[in-house]
Amino acid sequence: MIRLALFVPLALFIGLSALLLLGLDKDPTELPSALVGEKFPSFTLIALDEEQGMLSEKDLIGEVALVNVWATWCYACRIEHPMLNQLNEQGVKVIGLNYKDERGSAKKWLDLRGDPYAFSIFDVRGSLGLDLGVYGAPETYLIDATGVIRHRRVGVVDERIWTNEFQDLYAQLKEESQ
């Protein structure tokens, strides 16, 4: 009995090591999402293209869509942009949230790289970004037809991320909405 008790520290050590080893696989820069399963926060902001007028959360309802947080100062957005163009061509509705940006350069960016967005919300002070808990562009939210956030990705959405995280859920939501 006493002999067995001698192995207790070893067992504890192995247990702790296993726990910490599992922790190594986690990405520490990834925050747990506070808004998945919640309604998209309400807002009233002007569109990046002024002619489209004022936008609100009601403009997001009715169709499954991606809401993509982007800015011209965001280097990774540059890398992500072709993927968004491609998704748009595939028929995915993409809505832009132009975050703390300058209108002129944002418009120029879209002229230069193509505009995958159905429309872009112009959040110059970052108020909607704050309500969404945005902490780094690009960020992408998948919202269902009723305007509820179903998935969030912080960082670039590329082919792999789309296939692994979005595709199935998108297809499922699309089916539900019909």
Added chain:
Amino acid sequence: MKICLLLLSAALSGFVFATSELVEFSDPSYRARYQQLITELRCPKCQNQNLADSNSPISRDLRNEVQRLLEDGLSNQEIETYLTNRYSAFILYRPEVNKNTYLLWVSPLIILLVGGLVVARFSRQGVSATKSQEIAPDSDERLNDLLSDEEDG
């Protein structure tokens, strides 16, 4: 001593930086609460910095937000709830006690208890071990025997 001072100044430099930013309040009592909140709230973008220490844009925005909410008359609790609703409990350096965090809160106590038990046990064993080590009167003889055996072999 010098190293201690150096470490201390390094540890405090963050607070110096934090106060270098000029923040105006309508009520002076807000200042202390503001300082407390921004040292207890964690920057969501940085790995391990509070809002006071970080000069990332998001931290600046959140400091402004804390200031605005204070001026709006919200309590500290309400401000923390407001921010966790957006940025999740990640941003709290002092997490609430709930079913997700109680293990975190009680684990130091458990470890202390287990450690105390282990120490108590081993120290008692130590006392009895020294007693049994008193040299038996015929040990010299036996030792010599053993040594000569070895030499022969």
